[in-house]
Amino acid sequence: MSRVSIVPLPPRARLVAQALVDAGVRGEVVELPDSARTAAEAASALGCEIGQIANSLVFWSDGAALLVLTSGRHRVETTMLARQLGRSSIERATPEQVRAATGQAIGGVAPVGHPRPLETVVDEALADYSTVWAAGGTPHTVFPTTFDELVRITGGAVHTVGR
Numbered sequence: 001m002s003r004v005s006i007v008p009l010p011p012r013a014r015l016v017a018q019a020l021v022d023a024g025v026r027g028e029v030v031e032l033p034d035s036a037r038t039a040a041e042a043a044s045a046l047g048c049e050i051g052q053i054a055n056s057l058v059f060w061s062d063g064a065a066l067l068v069l070t071s072g073r074h075r076v077e078t079t080m081l082a083r084q085l086g087r088s089s090i091e092r093a094t095p096e097q098v099r100a101a102t103g104q105a106i107g108g109v110a111p112v113g114h115p116r117p118l119e120t121v122v123d124e125a126l127a128d129y130s131t132v133w134a135a136g137g138t139p140h141t142v143f144p145t146t147f148d149e150l151v152r153i154t155g156g157a158v159h160t161v162g163r
Contacts, residue, residue, distance in 0.1 A: 012104055012137035016113035020143060023112065023153040027144040029136035037107035037139040039072025046133055046142065049073075054126055054134040054150060056109040058093040058101055058118075061085070065093060065101035067118040069111055069134070069150060071125040074162035081121065084159050108138040111154050120156035122147070127158075 009017055009029055017029040036042035039053040046052075053072035058065055061082065070076050078090040098106050102114045111120070111134050126132050127147040134150065136143050151158060 009136075009141065010138050012108065012113070013141040014137075015103070016110040016137035016141070016143070019110075019112040020153070025143075025145065025149060025153060029141050029143045031136075031138075031141050033140075035107075035139050036135065036142050042133060042135075042142060043072060048131070048133060049129070051125065052129045052132055054111065054123075054132050054145075056111055056135050058098045058106075058109060059090045060093045060097055061087045061090040065097065065118055066090060067102075067109075067111070067120040067154070067156075068123070068161055069120065069126070069154065069156065070123040070161050071128075073125065077162045081159065081161050085121070104135075104137050105139070108135050108141065110135045110137045110143075111150060111156075113137055117155070120154040121161060122151050122154065122156035122158050123161045124158050125160075125162075126150065 034045045042053045043050040051071045051073035054069045082090045
């Protein structure tokens with residue numbers, strides 16, 4: 001028996017909801033009446049701190065997509081992160097690269113529910129919060145989780161990604 005009702009959600013959000021169910025996540029994908037495209041919009045809609053928003057940002061690094069889940073309270077410092085990961089460079093992915101890697105559009109990229117697993121980095125700053133909110137596959141959908149659960153379901157490596 002599924003704990004998440006996936007019928008009324010948009011198609012991309014249903015894929016994310018199913019991935020969460022398959023991973024044993026208890027938090028449900030919910031659709032917000034207002035946009036959650038940015039961390040500020042999501043925090044406002046949810047009534048939480050901006051740092052609790054796990055921004056899912058796709059970068060291009062050494063010929064492959066790299067998903068970085070960062071706290072909404074800061075920006076990813078790509079030079080620092082590239083050095084930590086031993087990469088030649090990390091650059092923002094184009095909208096086409098984001099869609100190809102995740103099946104989702106910028107502003108709604110979820111940590112899961114992609115066509116294939118993505119190398120993922122999880123910002124250690126997200127550990128400061130007992131509840132973290134992540135995108136649910138569209139700019140209007142989100143789900144609650146925890147730092148530990150986010151690391152588990154993505155197989156992400158924990159790093160400092162910004163200041």
